[in-house]
Amino acid sequence: MTRLSCAILDDYFDLALSVADWPRIKDRVDVTVFDEPFASEADAAAKLKDVEIICAMRERTPFPRTLLVQLPKLKLLITSGMRNASIDAEAAKERSIVFCGTQYSRDPTAALTMGLILELTRGIGRENARMHAGEPWQTFAGTEIEGKTLGIIGLGKLGSKVAGMAKPFGMNVIAWSPNLTPEKCKEAGAGYASKDELFATSDIVTIHVVLSPRSRGLVSAADIARMKPSAYLVNTARGPIVDEDALFAALRDRKIAGAGIDVFAVEPLPTDHPLRKLNNVVITPHLGYATREGLQMHYQQMVECIDAFTKGAEPPRRLA
Ligand SMILES: NC(=O)C1=CN([C@@H]2O[C@H](COP(=O)(O)OP(=O)(O)OC[C@H]3O[C@@H](n4cnc5c(N)ncnc54)[C@H](OP(=O)(O)O)[C@@H]3O)[C@@H](O)[C@H]2O)C=CC1
Ligand SMILES: O=C(O)C(=O)CO
Numbered sequence: 001m002t003r004l005s006c007a008i009l010d011d012y013f014d015l016a017l018s019v020a021d022w023p024r025i026k027d028r029v030d031v032t033v034f035d036e037p038f039a040s041e042a043d044a045a046a047k048l049k050d051v052e053i054i055c056a057m058r059e060r061t062p063f064p065r066t067l068l069v070q071l072p073k074l075k076l077l078i079t080s081g082m083r084n085a086s087i088d089a090e091a092a093k094e095r096s097i098v099f100c101g102t103q104y105s106r107d108p109t110a111a112l113t114m115g116l117i118l119e120l121t122r123g124i125g126r127e128n129a130r131m132h133a134g135e136p137w138q139t140f141a142g143t144e145i146e147g148k149t150l151g152i153i154g155l156g157k158l159g160s161k162v163a164g165m166a167k168p169f170g171m172n173v174i175a176w177s178p179n180l181t182p183e184k185c186k187e188a189g190a191g192y193a194s195k196d197e198l199f200a201t202s203d204i205v206t207i208h209v210v211l212s213p214r215s216r217g218l219v220s221a222a223d224i225a226r227m228k229p230s231a232y233l234v235n236t237a238r239g240p241i242v243d244e245d246a247l248f249a250a251l252r253d254r255k256i257a258g259a260g261i262d263v264f265a266v267e268p269l270p271t272d273h274p275l276r277k278l279n280n281v282v283i284t285p286h287l288g289y290a291t292r293e294g295l296q297m298h299y300q301q302m303v304e305c306i307d308a309f310t311k312g313a314e315p316p317r318r319l320a
Contacts, residue, residue, distance in 0.1 A: 003027075003028060003029060003030050004028060004029050004030070004052040004053055004075070004310060005029070005030050005032070005050060005051050005052050005053070005073075006029040006030065006031045006032070006051070006052070006053035006054075006055065006306065007031075007032050007033075007034060007047075007048055007051045007053070007054050007055065008031060008032070008033045008034065008055045008299075008302075009034050009054060009055060009056050009057055009060065009061050010034065010035075010037060010056070010057040010058075010060035010061055011033050011034065011035050011057065012035060012036070013290070013295065014033075014035055015292065015295050015296075015299070016033055016055070016295075016299050017031070017033060019292065019295060019296040019299055019300070020296060020299035020300040020302065020303045021300060021303050022303055024303060024307060025303060025306050025307050025310065028306075028310040029053065029306060029310065032051075034047070037060060037061065038061055041062075041064075041066065041067050044061055044067060045067055045070035045071065048071055048074075049070065049071060049072070049073070050073055051071065051073060051074060052073050052074060052075045052076070053074075053075065053076045053077075053078070053306055053309075054071075054074060054076070054077050054078070055078050055299075055302045056077065056078065056079045056080070056084065056087065057079075057080050057298075058079070058080055058081060058084065058286070058289070059084060059085060059086035059267070061086075062086035062087070063077065063086065063087040063088060063092070064086070064088050064091070065088045065090075065091035068088060068091045068092060068095060068097070069091070069095075074095070074097050075097060075098065075309075076097070076098045076100070076305070076306065076309050076315070077092055077097050077098070077099050077100070078099075078100045078101070078102065078302050078305050078306070079099075079100075079101050079102070079319075080101070080102050080104075080289075080298040080302075081101055081102065081103075081104075081289075082101040082102075082103055082317065082319065083101070083210070084101070085211060085238075087099065089319060089320045090320075092320055093320045098309065098315060098318065098320075099318070099319045099320040100305045100315050100316065100317050100318050100319060101317045101319050102297065102298045102301035102302060102305075102317060103297075103301065103317060104289065104294045104297045104298060105293075105294060105297070106157045106158045106161050107161065108288060108289055108290070108291040108293075108294050109158055109236050109262075109288030109289055110158055110161035110162045110165055111165070112236055112262060112284070112287055112288045113158075113162050113165075113206055113208075113234055113236045113260075113288075114162065114165050114166070114169075116234050116236070116260030116261075116262070116282055116284070117145065117150075117166075117204055117206070117232070117234060117260065118145075119260060119282045120204075120232045120234070120257075120258050120259075120260050120282055121142050121143040121144070121145055121204075121232070122140075122142040122143075123140035123142060125282065126139075126140060126279075127139070127140055143203075143230075143257075145166075145169050145170070145171055145203075145204070146169060146170035146171070147170055147171075147172070148171055148172070148203035148204065149171070149172045149173075149174060149201055149202045149203050149204075150162075150163075150166045150171045150172070150173050150174070150202065150203070150204050150206065151174050151175070151176070151193065151198040151199070151201070151202030151204070151205040151206070152173060152174070152175040152176075152190060152206055152208060153175070153176060153177055153198070153205065153206070153207045153208060153209055153218070153219065154175075154177040154180075154207065154208035154209030154210075154237070155175040155177060155180055155184060155185060155188050155190060155208070156208060156209070156210070158208040158236075158237075159175065159177075159188070159206075159208035159209075160188040162206060162208065163175070163188045163189055163190050164188070164189070167189060172191070173188075173189065173190040173191065174190055174191040174192070174193040174197075174198055174201070174202065175188070175190040175191070175192065175193065175198070176192070176193050176194060176195050176197075176198045177209055178214070178215075178218075180192070195223065196226060199223045199224075199226040199227050200226045200227070200228070201228075202227070202228075202231060203228070203230065203231055203232070204231065204232045204233075204234060205219075205227065205231065205232070205233050205234070206233075206234040206235075206236070207219060207233075207234065207235045207236070207237045207241055207242065208236070208237050209237055209241060210237070210238075211237065211238035211240055211241055215241050216240050216241065217240070217241070217242075217243055218241050218242075219233075219241055219242040219243065219247075220243050220246065221243050221246035221249075224242075224243070224246050224247055224250045224255075224256065225246075225250070225255070227250075227255075227256045228256075229254070229255060229256060229257065230257050231256050231257060232256065232257050232258045232259060232260065233247065233256060233258075233259045233260075234259065234260040234261075235259070235260075235261050235262065235263055236260075236262040236263060236288045237263060238263050239261075239263045239264040239265040239266070239267070240265050244264070244265045244275075247259060248274060248275060248278075251275075251278050251280055251281055252274075252278060254280070257280065258280035258281060258282070259280070259281045259282070260281070260282045260283075260284075261275070261281060261282070261283050261284070262283075262284045262285075262286055262287055262288050263286055263288075264286075267285075267286055268285060269283065269285070301316070301317065304316060305317065
């Protein structure tokens with residue numbers, strides 16, 4: 001049987017081969033792991049030009065049409081997640097590349113959202129850093145979240161999960177998104193609010209809509225200006241949903257109390273990005289999904305997909 005060459009991309013945690021059942025397909029594929037990002041599109045094209053199967057990790061390596069046309073041997077492209085805005089699915093389809101995804105739990109991103117909320121309101125990380133530096137006493141008087149209002153933008157899988165997690169903390173949960181109904185809010189145990197009300201009354205606003213042309217810039221400068229000076233904004237969805245410049249200005253000028261941000265307009269966040277200099281933001285490097293259990297699910301589903309494909313069967317979770 002002809003063996004296919006398979007590239008696992010962006011395995012920064014060096015986990016891919018140890019957490020999934022790759023031996024199951026070792027008689028059919030030769031696997032190469034890339035544990036660092038490519039330097040450029042030209043670098044990716046040069047290193048992947050002979051590859052027939054690619055396992056992509058989220059949007060880390062983009063696959064625009066310009067790159068796909070430089071990969072003449074590519075037959076199967078699998079991304080983690082069921083959406084990947086940086087893969088040109090149309091161009092893949094035109095090239096008859098089979099494009100599949102993987103599915104996984106929303107829990108880790110909901111947990112990270114709660115973590116960011118707790119970090120912003122209790123300063124655990126910053127006080128930890130000071131303790132390690134030998135400082136004796138606390139410098140941060142926190143804010144209690146019990147009785148406070150959490151405004152959720154987007155009450156889908158993640159938004160609902162966060163609503164469920166916030167309730168036992170005693171938070172009052174309200175929600176809004178363009179197609180959200182009061183009935184759906186009731187199901188998730190949240191109050192329904194208009195967009196303006198949500199921004200004006202929430203102590204913490206957290207974003208959980210999908211990024212698409214209709215949600216790009218959904219959280220505008222005017223929305224941020226409506227927030228209370230004591231309020232925090234949390235974004236674990238996608239950077240371009242928020243007007244990042246307006247958010248930066250509001251944080252810099254202390255118009256709002258702070259922000260917890262896992263996703264940025266440009267990722268990785270440039271090393272000289274001004275957000276890195278502000279002491280009222282907690283920033284994480286797109287950490288939401290990154291748990292051992294979640295990555296194990298991704299890689300195992302990738303193995304299953306390659307297994308089916310190399311046996312000539314329809315691979316699961318086909319996207320195009
Ligand atoms: N930080 C991380 O590591 C992770 C981030 N995420 C991100 O979290 C976000 C929410 O995920 P999840 O809850 O599973 O999403 P859902 O599919 O459950 O959708 C959430 C909400 O987004 C809105 N929406 C749905 N489709 C679109 C669309 N095409 N364009 C604009 N808005 C849309 C809907 O609200 P309405 O129609 O009312 O607008 C919906 O209720 C996503 O952006 C996802 O990528 C997910 C996992 C990990
Ligand atoms: O699934 C997503 O949307 C993520 O951000 C990470 O996998």
